[in-house]
Amino acid sequence: MSFVRNAWYVAGWSTDFGDDLVPLTLLAQNIVVFRCSDGQLAALEDRCPHRLLPLSKGKRIGDTIQCGYHGMTFDAGGQCVRVPGQSNLPTSAYVDSFPVLERHGIVFIWMGDAEKADTALAFDMPELSEDGWHLHHGDKLHIKANYLNVAENLVDPAHVSFVHPTTLGNAASENVPVHVKTADEAIVAWRWIRDAEPIGFFKQFGGFDGNVDRWHYYYLHLPSTAVIDFRSADAALELPEEERNKGVRIFALHFVTPVTEDYTIDHWMHLRNTALGDDAASEQMDAMFRVAFAEDKSILEAIHEEEQRPQKRKPIRIAIDKGPNVYRKRIRDRIEAEATDDLGEPVSPVFVQHD
Ligand code: FES
Ligand SMILES: [Fe+2]
Numbered sequence: 001m002s003f004v005r006n007a008w009y010v011a012g013w014s015t016d017f018g019d020d021l022v023p024l025t026l027l028a029q030n031i032v033v034f035r036c037s038d039g040q041l042a043a044l045e046d047r048c049p050h051r052l053l054p055l056s057k058g059k060r061i062g063d064t065i066q067c068g069y070h071g072m073t074f075d076a077g078g079q080c081v082r083v084p085g086q087s088n089l090p091t092s093a094y095v096d097s098f099p100v101l102e103r104h105g106i107v108f109i110w111m112g113d114a115e116k117a118d119t120a121l122a123f124d125m126p127e128l129s130e131d132g133w134h135l136h137h138g139d140k141l142h143i144k145a146n147y148l149n150v151a152e153n154l155v156d157p158a159h160v161s162f163v164h165p166t167t168l169g170n171a172a173s174e175n176v177p178v179h180v181k182t183a184d185e186a187i188v189a190w191r192w193i194r195d196a197e198p199i200g201f202f203k204q205f206g207g208f209d210g211n212v213d214r215w216h217y218y219y220l221h222l223p224s225t226a227v228i229d230f231r232s233a234d235a236a237l238e239l240p241e242e243e244r245n246k247g248v249r250i251f252a253l254h255f256v257t258p259v260t261e262d263y264t265i266d267h268w269m270h271l272r273n274t275a276l277g278d279d280a281a282s283e284q285m286d287a288m289f290r291v292a293f294a295e296d297k298s299i300l301e302a303i304h305e306e307e308q309r310p311q312k313r314k315p316i317r318i319a320i321d322k323g324p325n326v327y328r329k330r331i332r333d334r335i336e337a338e339a340t341d342d343l344g345e346p347v348s349p350v351f352v353q354h355d
Contacts, residue, residue: 003027003258004223004334006112008122010255010267013137014105023056025259027111032056036063042076043098043109104128123225134272136282141266143297145304147224147258154226154254155189155218158320167200167292182326189323190217195235202232206248211235224256249273
């Protein structure tokens, strides 16, 4: 398995969940989500402990779910509260429940050990709470690919010139070097393209006539949240790097959730410092993002199919792969640390070796 378990994963937007039982798969586990009468979300293992019928095929009764097979009933914490035909409730009659956090209209589910579910570990950024920013929840892009390939694509500025020629990139950036910093919690890759024609996105939303300085910063937070900070400013301003807040600035946020090893959902949204409160602009930006992300989807699905075929040799790595390489190493380290945590403290040695 290539999943980090102790992390908050995005299950959808707040508007996706109401009274209905919503079945989801995260990290290859089936979950059923519903909103209780007090407004809190409940996330339960979607599998009755009796004959394993998914609870999402049952019926909601108040803040409980009644299994659709023999009617065992479970509360929002996963405890069985009724077994039809008997008065005692076996202690084994429960389903797992998962911690849920809702913030900025985003629903996060903690997939690991419940006692480690610290809300401070869920993704956040100051601009999500500050004035002067417009947050717009976008779509969920379903991709038949492993989540690591999807996340890796989001710390890879070099593909933009080739994969997204009409929206997020153009030929001006093909040979501009990519900078990478891996010292902090988030891996960041970036590049500046000076004095070049604006890309399609900023032609439409930046109101630029002449050449611009454009920069893209790609932040990848483990396990799989990406923030792409891309901006443009009039090239005549010759803006230094530290004053880049002055430009038209858009953050594209991608919450990449592994469904299975072969299937991923990229929940994307954006945050912008222009066209505040303008719903028509949100729709137009979504339309452009959809074009760009469909281009990524088609590349990633083709790669995933190719990865399933027999390989004669390992894929080669080139200079632009620094960010992705560090990312994969950190994921491997996290998975290994979780696996060794489960083994408990090391036992004292019983063998003494004499050479
Ligand atoms: S399978 Fe759920 S009560 Fe029997
Ligand atoms: Fe892309």
